[in-house]
Amino acid sequence: MSDFQFPVMLEPQPEGGFVVTFPDIPEAITQGEDEEEALLVAVDALETALSIYVEGRKPLPIPSAPKRGQKTISPSALECAKLGLYRAMLEQGVRKAELARRLGWHLPQVDRLFDLNHASRLDQIEAAARALGRHVEVRVA
Structure with a gap:
């Protein structure tokens, strides 16, 4: 498992699609039309948010343990x-x-x-x- 495997939250939206957030990285938020697309664009949101930490010379967030059944995402x-x-x-x-x-x-x-x-x-x-x-x-x- 990667040192950068972050739990992800997928929240279904009333109008359709999913909003994607990361409990450990509030800067990372995105959305997708379906679960597959949401998880795909989540990688980009995660990488973009982590780049903010690097550019600001801030310590990187430590991934929390995923809850049972919770999906995780890591950068490339x-x-x-x-x-x-x-x-x-x-x-x-x-x-x-x-x-x-x-x-x-x-x-x-x-x-x-x-x-x-x-x-x-x-x-x-x-x-x-x-x-x-x-x-x-x-x-x-």
């Missing part, structure tokens, strides 16, 4: 890797400039690592993780 695998890297950086009190120095990169390269909309390469994320004394694990479940 690449975004999970970026968020894990961001969390490690915050835990260690390392700023982006320090990470850039450790990697021998320019600051804009490090900025792109934490841009959830940028398609960073996995080898770059792995290099940054090593610079923080961590490693990236990938698995298919």
